[in-house]
Amino acid sequence: MESNPTGSFTGWLRGEFGRLKLKQLRAVAAGLILAVAGLFGGLDTVNAGPTVFAADEPHSDGEFTLTVMRASVVDELRAGRRVVARAQPGRKFLGVVADVRNDGTIPGRLLGEMTLRDPDQNTSVGVFRIHDGSPATTLGPGLSEQLVFVWRVPEGEIHPDSEVTLRVTGKRFTELLVTYGRNWIDNPGDYAEITLPVTFR
Template sequence: MLADVSVTGQGGLSRRLTRGLLDQVTPGLRWVAAVVLLGVSGLFGGLDTVPEPPAETVAAGTTIHGGPWEVTVEAAAVYRDMGKLRLEKETNRWLVVTATVRITAHESTMPPSDLLTLTGVTGLTSPTPAEEALDRDKSRLRLLQPDMPERILFIWEQSGDAPVPTSITVAVEQRTYREDSLSGAWYWMDVDGKGEDEPAGRVTVPVRTDLPPLIASPSPSVAASPSTSPKPAANRTPSAGPTP
């Protein structure tokens, strides 16, 4: 019913509402529904994009609900040495965010590489973490089980030429459980289908900067043979090091 159709922006019909209505129509009738919706939208000024409200910024220790997961960002710190993990340049540093992640979906889930993104920091070698590790045993992050919270180390490498941040803002990615308009199957997917959603929330956290001395190169193991290099191969990604 037209009375139930909300309009937004300058009077235009919401694109997300339009897509949702089309997804509920059988494939054979979608072209008919599309024509009707376009006609209705013309009465209200066309299809306007509905801007999402900005994500709330909360304090460290606040749980953010992101759909199939809950994330509690706890702390951030800078380190020079992370055990076996190697910097691209010895003058660089590690920026480590510690967060507890609980899977709220019914199935085991591997968090996406962009589960956490950072603002307020420059010089990152990659926007996604160089390594993600379980705090309890420093093993590499794998599938997380439902309703079993894990404390995780999210580790970025930052250029030594960039300033050490005093605080950072951590954005938590979100997903929504919806029907795929092509296959009809239900998945945890981006809300807008383009990966351009607002995050579920943001956390501003101070950065601990009590840096240990720079270690130029590790000492070779006593048990290592003379031909063994103390450093791993360039294309090898070792496991994470000690707890921040």
């Protein structure tokens, strides 16, 4: 009668696993997972933190390329002679100026494109075009615009020697599950930060 080496090996393996305790089985399973993962290029690395970029340095989040230039604080928000937002007791307006280019193939939403890292008591006022002060909610594909992102902040929170840190979340172009078509969505855990000195005007 022919011996069955495969069957013998399988039987031996079953016997060895039968003798292992639960803790040992977990260790073996973890080792097997790591070994298999190694065959396919390894496990994903944990996000070590944000990408950091500097003023006047272009940064792409996938959808937009932003070149952030400066941050300043004013009492009242004006566009020429027109008052966009009046002064309020105990509040100031923080504006961050950036060149923004839409690198995608569809119009991109500008609101929320940049956020303050510490949002407590800070309210987004909107995004405005520098050249005429008009609101800018979207930017068409292939277009560039110089914009100011504005927040209302508590008066004592930012002072002349302050710095402000802003966050830009990475995006990916994907098929929408609830509605039809494709669009850019935030990619959780993928973000960049820029820290700027604040000037008062």
